[in-house]
Amino acid sequence: MVNTGFTTIYWRDMIRYVRFKTLLISSLVQPALWMAFFGIAMSASFDRLTTTVPTIPGVPAVGYLTFMGAGVIAMTTLFTSLFGGITILFDKNWGLMREIMASPVPREHIIFGIALSGMTKSFIQAVIIMVFGLFLGAQFFNGYTIPETFIAILGILLFVGTFSLGFLFLSAAISVSLESPEGLQGIITLLTMPIFFASNALYPIDAFPEVLQIISRINPLTYLVIGIRYFAVGDDFQSIGVHYTATSGDILVSYAALVIFALIMFSVAWWRFKKAVVT
Amino acid sequence: MNDTIIEVQGLEHRYGNFTAVDGISFSVKKGEIFSFLGPNGAGKSTAINVLTTLLRLQKGSARIAGFDLATSPGKIRESIGIVFQEVTLDRDMTCWEILEFHGRLYGMPRDERRARIDELLSLVQLETKKDALTKHLSGGMKRRLEIARGLMTRPKVLFLDEPTIGLDPQTRMRMWEYIKQVNREGTTIFLTTHYMDEADLLSDRISIIDHGKIIITGRSWELKNMLGEDLIYLETSDNDAAKDILRDMAGISEIRTKSRGLILVVNEDGTRLLPSIMEHLRTRGVTVTTVNLKKPSMDDVFVHFTGKELRDEGPEKPSVAASRSRRGRK
Ligand SMILES: Nc1ncnc2c1ncn2[C@@H]1O[C@H](COP(=O)(O)OP(=O)(O)OP(=O)(O)O)[C@@H](O)[C@H]1O
Ligand SMILES: [Mg+2]
Numbered sequence: 212m213v214n215t216g217f218t219t220i221y222w223r224d225m226i227r228y229v230r231f232k233t234l235l236i237s238s239l240v241q242p243a244l245w246m247a248f249f250g251i252a253m254s255a256s257f258d259r260l261t262t263t264v265p266t267i268p269g270v271p272a273v274g275y276l277t278f279m280g281a282g283v284i285a286m287t288t289l290f291t292s293l294f295g296g297i298t299i300l301f302d303k304n305w306g307l308m309r310e311i312m313a314s315p316v317p318r319e320h321i322i323f324g325i326a327l328s329g330m331t332k333s334f335i336q337a338v339i340i341m342v343f344g345l346f347l348g349a350q351f352f353n354g355y356t357i358p359e360t361f362i363a364i365l366g367i368l369l370f371v372g373t374f375s376l377g378f379l380f381l382s383a384a385i386s387v388s389l390e391s392p393e394g395l396q397g398i399i400t401l402l403t404m405p406i407f408f409a410s411n412a413l414y415p416i417d418a419f420p421e422v423l424q425i426i427s428r429i430n431p432l433t434y435l436v437i438g439i440r441y442f443a444v445g446d447d448f449q450s451i452g453v454h455y456t457a458t459s460g461d462i463l464v465s466y467a468a469l470v471i472f473a474l475i476m477f478s479v480a481w482w483r484f485k486k487a488v489v490t
Numbered sequence: 491m492n493d494t495i496i497e498v499q500g501l502e503h504r505y506g507n508f509t510a511v512d513g514i515s516f517s518v519k520k521g522e523i524f525s526f527l528g529p530n531g532a533g534k535s536t537a538i539n540v541l542t543t544l545l546r547l548q549k550g551s552a553r554i555a556g557f558d559l560a561t562s563p564g565k566i567r568e569s570i571g572i573v574f575q576e577v578t579l580d581r582d583m584t585c586w587e588i589l590e591f592h593g594r595l596y597g598m599p600r601d602e603r604r605a606r607i608d609e610l611l612s613l614v615q616l617e618t619k620k621d622a623l624t625k626h627l628s629g630g631m632k633r634r635l636e637i638a639r640g641l642m643t644r645p646k647v648l649f650l651d652e653p654t655i656g657l658d659p660q661t662r663m664r665m666w667e668y669i670k671q672v673n674r675e676g677t678t679i680f681l682t683t684h685y686m687d688e689a690d691l692l693s694d695r696i697s698i699i700d701h702g703k704i705i706i707t708g709r710s711w712e713l714k715n716m717l718g719e720d721l722i723y724l725e726t727s728d729n730d731a732a733k734d735i736l737r738d739m740a741g742i743s744e745i746r747t748k749s750r751g752l753i754l755v756v757n758e759d760g761t762r763l764l765p766s767i768m769e770h771l772r773t774r775g776v777t778v779t780t781v782n783l784k785k786p787s788m789d790d791v792f793v794h795f796t797g798k799e800l801r802d803e804g805p806e807k808p809s810v811a812a813s814r815s816r817r818g819r820k
Contacts, residue, residue: 226583
């Protein structure tokens with residue numbers, strides 16, 4: 212027997228994704244709403260403030276909407292991925308996890324299947340935010356040729372995918388160790404605050420107090436945002452008075468950080484799944 | 491040994507320092523329907539969970555479908571089907587999707603899977619519910635779907651943990667028919683139940699289990715016969731004459747007089763003795779107007795061996811006719 216267990220888990224999770232129309236629509240509309248309301252409101256005030264800040268000559272400037280667009284993609288990916296493991300908890304409650312655990316499917320396939328579907332959801336959301344952002348006037352891919360845009364989108368998805376895997380593994384590890392979906396919700400709330408705000412998603416980290424700077428440098432979200440900005444905006448730009456540059460070396464390091472994070476999270480998930488007893 | 495499909499030796503399972511399964515040994519032959527009959531908390535589900543690899547094997551050994559539980563749990567998983575005690579269906583998937591998902595989990599090729607789904611949906615009469623979400627099924631339909639799922643991969647052994655729990659009498663009876671049909675098609679069945687009638691009517695052999703131990707194993711009639719006597723109730727044209735005639739007949743150990751008839755306590759197989767009793771009375775000119783043979787019931791057996799009543803009875807008691815027809819099988 213060829214074991215394609217993870218595709219089965221994936222298939223079933225996607226069935227559920229498209230079946231719950233309200234959940235599906237809200238997951239697609241929510242990031243767009245963030246862009247629309249938060250983005251427009253914040254950029255209005257930031258852009259007004261930054262008119263007082265002298266611009267750096269010779270460096271292309273982008274508006275705050277463009278700057279935070281990367282942050283919204285990152286944040287949405289974070290939420291979606293952290294929630295990705297909730298299927299496991301529902302399955303534990305409804306007993307389906309037992310069917311899976313009693314089947315010949317190796318346990319790592321359960322992790323991969325869940326991760327793959329979570330990643331797909333993040334891809335869909337990222338694309339929606341990019342399209343909607345462009346529609347709102349964000350300067351993504353400004354001055355790119357078509358092949359360049361294409362490569363940039365692939366680059367963004369690569370970063371988003373790797374990052375989401377890391378948090379999906381974490382979510383799976385937590386979920387398989389818990390009993391109820393409420394517990395996961397509590398943990399997610401605890402985790403998202405520091406991860407989101409101690410990062411460069413909404414504002415530059417240079418002005419942070421030292422402790423926050425350290426946290427933001429070990430924060431995977433920071434590396435995701437660096438990657439997205441590099442591909443979506445460019446390697447040399449200024450926004451809200453801060454000059455951003457990135458070499459391909461920087462990007463490689465950022466990506467490596469995400470890969471390492473994902474690997475660590477996978478081993479945590481694997482360890483939790485090996486230990487899990489579901490009856 | 492070739493026709494033994496489940497062989498369990500000294501199986502023990504503890505939760506902390508509570509021993510739920512306490513050193514049980516038994517074997518099941520290929521093609522059998524074998525039951526664990528025991529009250530709530532006897533350790534039936536624990537035993538099933540260990541045998542189906544959901545709980546780790548702590549102590550003892552087991553071979554299922556030719557594979558060792560300790561060394562090849564993966565092979566065992568591929569060879570068995572399971573229907574759990576609790577409903578384990580995704581409420582938001584359709585019947586078809588439930589079966590498709592299961593077939594894919596077990597790596598069945600697509601064409602085989604699709605054909606098997608149609609076959610099974612018609613076996614359990616759920617063709618019309620193919621695209622219905624499982625949350626819209628009745629309890630009995632859910633159970634039937636789960637049995638169909640357990641059969642998807644044509645398992646060598648099907649484990650059924652309390653297959654008819656919470657179902658109404660008609661549905662239970664139909665469920666038994668499905669189980670028998672599946673068994674006739676060659677699947678060995680291991681089931682647990684705390685319903686006397688279910689163990690009695692469905693299984694070839696029964697193990698009575700209590701406090702994690704097997705108290706006795708045997709065919710239902712063997713267990714009943716171990717209690718000894720059959721009971722024969724007679725009404726005749728002349729009860730006093732009949733009593734005199736039968737008093738010295740071999741095999742009858744006691745005759746009790748009732749208001750309208752006699753109860754004969756028989757110390758051998760009552761079904762074999764009855765024709766000669768009738769013949770005997772007829773030649774002496776006594777006409778039998780009513781006859782009734784009562785085997786000791788499973789309840790009697792259970793009380794005898796465990797020393798207690800099962801409080802949680804099945805909705806139906808086994809009838810005399812039913813226990814009699816059991817003798818006809820096998
Ligand atoms: N996870 C667990 N942790 C601790 N004790 C348990 C656990 N599961 C079962 N038990 C105990 O083990 C004993 C056997 O339970 P089990 O579920 O095997 O019984 P059962 O025969 O299936 O009963 P029922 O007819 O109610 O399903 C019970 O006393 C139960 O309380
Ligand atoms: Mg049980």
